[in-house]
Amino acid sequence: MHIPDGYLGPATYGSMFVVMAPAWAAAGAVVRKRLRARQVPYLALAGAFSFVVMMFNFPIPGGSTGHATGAVLAAIVTGPWAACLALSVTVVLQALLAGDGGVTCIGANCFSMAFVTPVVGWLAYRLLAGKCPAGATRRAAAAAAGGFVGLNLSALTTAFLLGLQPLLAHAADGSPLYCPLPLTITVPAMMAGHILYFGWIEAAITGLAVAYLGRTAPEVLATGEASTSLFARPALPWLAVTALALLTPLGLLLPALTGAGGAFGEASPADLRNPAVAGPSAVASVPPGMERLHGKWTGPLPNYGLPNQAVAASWFGKSAAYVLAAFVGIAAVALVVFVLGRRLLAPAPRGPDAR
């Protein structure tokens, strides 16, 4: 699941660093608040654990063996935010030490393996575990489900990142410049292996390890549940924003269903001349200033789509671009708000005579 260098285009791997920046900042804030000086050794050992756990061979019926990531287990024990940071360290170590995953793809790999897996897996675990005691079978089953869901969603994220490349980056003749496989191949190829095989290994290891911890050290499981301050209040707004981002393709679907067409004069000044768009307000000629200035600045994601709409002409391509643009926009706004918040709301420095 580690994406090597060269599979993702600069626009994608650059965007993934931007997407991960608020996640790292938020995780850092939570961990700093909870652990203070303990954070450095705690995260270091959690990172080392995540690295080593991937070397365990898990016996499978039939005599074969498989590996697990242990990401959801780390999230259950250390909390999702500490796990996000520790797993990010692991991804960096794997890229630099073992050449596992590309250096340019560190942001993308961190997003899928250090953010999606622990956070989604931990949310599923908390949802299913409820308030049952540490040694309960239900808790182990919830951990197994969390491992399965977290790993599969992470695989889906990787499949999307790879499969979007033919839409995002292509030559003038349409040849893909990076990963050449479309979503119709990457998603089934990745998900078949993970849903049928790897997901079950992750589920078994996570569930059995939580059952073991529940019997031998139940207090350790309580630590992860205490480190959720970021989820305590703003969870609902974040989930709502994510849901809205995923619903953005409705903006394409509904006008097509209702025959409403595009917004008046928004896409191009030429629409003002077109009676089909402008109706009775259509004009014979567009003011030259409007014509001259139109298209001077299109932005990195023009019309919330891909740089070249010709290739992404399908509804699916446009929808994927809409969702991508939504997430990039959310991440950019969150980053700006975070930076401004840190600057503007920082406590004033206290002078020597301050009381």
Add this chain to the structure above:
Amino acid sequence: MPAEPTGSAAHGPDPSEPRASARAPSCATSPEARCREAARGGPRRPRRSFLQRTLEELLAFLEDALFAERIAAVPGLLQSFDARAKLLFGVCLAVGLTSVHAALPLALALLLALPAASRSGIRPALLVARVWPVTLGFTALLALPAAVSWVRPGAPLLQLWTFADGETLDVTRPGLEGVLTLSLRVSSVASWMTALLLTTRWDRALSALRSLGVPAAFRLVALLSYRYLFLLCDLVRSEHLARESRTPHLPGRSRAGGAEERGWVAARIGALLLRANQASEEVYLAMQARGAGIAIRTLTPPAWRARDAGLALLGLVLLVASVAAGR
């Protein structure tokens, strides 16, 4: 004994190495031996148990780490540059190469990695055997579906199948060019990054992250994580070796797949987690005893030399040229 990594390496074998190789299977004794065996299609041996597989992977990891430390200590071309300059050069090169879309410059970059590695004490054959089978081979295999006419229409080069209705499934020219370009890009970046990382001491590489603006806390966490990685690896190795030595190897008996074994592995993972938790507490107390807090003090980095600035500048020039050529 594993072979020396370089012909010119003027250093003795690591004292810990004979012990490791005495216990390890031949494929886990040295990166070169593993690469040779991998190139031959792997050694022929009976199916290994999950214990042996984990032990082999742990040994392989430790061997690779020792091998990298040894290469980084050998005098050579890439070793002579400051880690910060190499890091900047490496990042610029990686971004630059991912912006190139023509096969020829990518092939040139791939071939240039070989003399650079050779002058840095890394045998070109070793670099090829270590990187290319995975990057060139795996990428080509992965991207091969994109070479056929169903995914990438174009001028047919090789007809694979003719269907009853007359439609054909072909390998197309644009499809094959795309696969070749992708494979060359992945391989050239991986070859250069491997050469740069093998010739850089790990602590220096992490310190150099400072020049990219990576926070000191992250660098310290990564450095500590790397140190304690070996402690945890040793713990896992001891546990697996203890169980392996107590397990009778009876012919005809399945050696993996039992529920008890799965439970044992999960319990080892849980115990490892508890040990890591405990170790973090001990490290924290040790840090406190020495007066260390959150504030991180680092050594003053050495001044930039002309050759270091030159390498960083070369990286920037290559980046700008690659991005301009890629547009």
